[in-house]
Amino acid sequence: MTALADHEVHTQNRLRRALGLPTASGYLWDGHELHAPCQSCGQLPPLAPPPAPPPGQPVVDIVPDHHALRTAARIVAALVEVIDQRRPVKQVADFVHPRVLRYMHTLPVDHRGSRGGARLLTLHAAQPHEGAVEIAASVRARGRRRALAASVALTSDYVWACQTLRIL
Structure with a gap:
């Protein structure tokens, strides 16, 4: 219809x-x-007419933590450098969850050693709640523009770490 x-x-x-x-x-x-x-x-x-709002205090948006947003953006930029083989995986191992490292190892690599295959084009960071940052980015990988989604969270050690990463 x-x-x-x-x-x-x-x-x-x-x-x-x-x-x-x-x-x-x-x-x-x-x-x-x-x-x-x-x-x-x-x-x-x-x-x-629409019903009246429920009683009580209205929900207030959280104040964005600019330090967290910048840190998450730097982590994702470093991961793109790993995908492009400009940075070794060992350098990001401290601020990346093991499942993200496993995912990074499954990504196809250029065995000729040529670099410049992956490039971060755009990055948008949002903070849905305190202690978490979600990233939506676009990456040029192997000549095609791809979407990248990542979530970065504050660990129990108060360190920002990438919990999930997907290239679509």
Whole structure:
């Protein structure tokens, strides 16, 4: 089923008018009852106003920790350098979860030793809650632009470490 703009008329309605039948019109479901449009003007009835917000303090967004965002960006940049073979894996082992290291070992590498195959193009960091940073980035790898997703979290030792990394 396709969505139509207000000024467009569906082909089925043209045929119904030509045959003298009433045109098909949209209905409104409010969660309890199905409402038909007005017979004279075709307008849908107004819904009830939205309910009042629940009592209590409103949820406040956390204040972004710029140090955490910068640290997470540096970690992801270092991981891209590992993918490009400009940095040895041992240099990132301290701030990377072992499953990320296993994932890094499964990535295809250029055995000719040529560098410049992986390059960080864009990076967007967000902090969903305290102690975690999520990264969305784009990387040029083997001549193609790829999406990179990573999560960096504060460990029990108060060290930022990459918990997950995926190149899509």
